Amino acid sequence: MEANLKEIVLNNSNDIVKMWLEEVEKHRKHDYTSSISDELFESTNREFVNVIFTSLEKQGATNDIEGFAERLINLGWPLSYLTDGMQAFRRVTINYILGQSTKVDTQYFSEVLGKVDEWVDPVINQLVNEYSGSWENIVSLQKVALQELSAPLIPVMENITVMPLIGTIDTERAKLIMENLLDGVIKHHADVVLIDITGVPVVDTMVAHHIIQAAEAVRLIGSTCILVGIRPEIAQTIVNLGIDLSKFPTKSSLKKGFESALELTNRRIEDIQSKNNEIEELVDSLDRE
The missing domain is CATH 3.30.750.24 (STAS domain)
Structure with a gap:
């Protein structure tokens, strides 16, 4: 069951990416990303979705996630971009899998939800942890720098x-x-x-x-x-x-x-x-x- 569902997602990644980008774009008018240039917004979204699929294929690509989270911090993007994006990916993936099946029973629906959660939740946790860790490190370095500048001799x-x-x-x-x-x-x-x-x-x-x-x-x-x-x-x-x-x-x-x-x-x-x-x-x- 799990292998079949993951195969559906990976084999149809282009369609899912397209749906995900449309989903993210719909909410752009109402949040902080409205002030970001189209080029930067699109390139960051592409990188984000690539990180997601790489994590699914490799069962957690820590280096990719760490690098992406650090770049987001350098860009000044909030943690909500990651969590909102992952929730959008969850919705799109579930809808796509259900749309590819003729099954409509409650058991299959529950199994799809459970499996998608198993893929998405670890990625969310890794992203949040890496973002938080990078943020704390940057804040710590900035604090030291500010202290040095606040009383120079x-x-x-x-x-x-x-x-x-x-x-x-x-x-x-x-x-x-x-x-x-x-x-x-x-x-x-x-x-x-x-x-x-x-x-x-x-x-x-x-x-x-x-x-x-x-x-x-x-x-x-x-x-x-x-x-x-x-x-x-x-x-x-x-x-x-x-x-x-x-x-x-x-x-x-x-x-x-x-x-x-x-x-x-x-x-x-x-x-x-x-x-x-x-x-x-x-x-x-x-x-x-």
């Missing part, structure tokens, strides 16, 4: 590093800032660290507390922390909240903070043109003598 000159902060600072991110800051100071042998909060929209008591903690931790390992990017509204908020930032230097801009960092490391910015003019004047005076 950039060495800009020997013994001077900058940590630009952008966006809201919550407790989890504050912990990451502290870890990156301490690790980076030691790794880059930084004497001065500039924490730039120009891109932080709100500085409340909690944010200020975390920044103070970070600055204090940097001080304890022998370096100096300068807070830069203090906009007027941020300064007013800090004063109104009664937050004490007197323990470490603050500057209104990164430029001013960098100039202070140079002074702390016994360096300064020189105007080369002015220096050259001075040298030329000195040479001229010596020549005159």
Whole structure:
């Protein structure tokens, strides 16, 4: 029985594929696929149905399923595309098999339903598992990448590093800032660290507390922390909240903070043109003598 039904499906795959594509196309106007180009929609559907038939022939083609699920995630297609497509394949296959038989009794109908379920359910499970696994892996990688980008420590000159902060600072991110800051100071042998909060929209008591903690931790390992990017509204908020930032230097801009960092490391910015003019004047005076 099972061999005969599977043979009917595989031998008439072209007809079933055509029916399946028509079934999927009918629902396109009402879901997310309406905004997808015709070429991409058709090619993805073709790949999908090929994966289904390959799985039926090989009793589960894990590599094909895994690759297809990963491509769907990269395309940004939801899991419902897979589950809806498999349910459409189930309906089309059952209708096709029943349409090829002269039997109309309940027992045959029940047997067809049972056998099709045995083929379709494992494929659905594999697709869902592979999609979920790939999704979790991608989300995990993205989370790591975002964490690395959320609190970078950039060495800009020997013994001077900058940590630009952008966006809201919550407790989890504050912990990451502290870890990156301490690790980076030691790794880059930084004497001065500039924490730039120009891109932080709100500085409340909690944010200020975390920044103070970070600055204090940097001080304890022998370096100096300068807070830069203090906009007027941020300064007013800090004063109104009664937050004490007197323990470490603050500057209104990164430029001013960098100039202070140079002074702390016994360096300064020189105007080369002015220096050259001075040298030329000195040479001229010596020549005159």
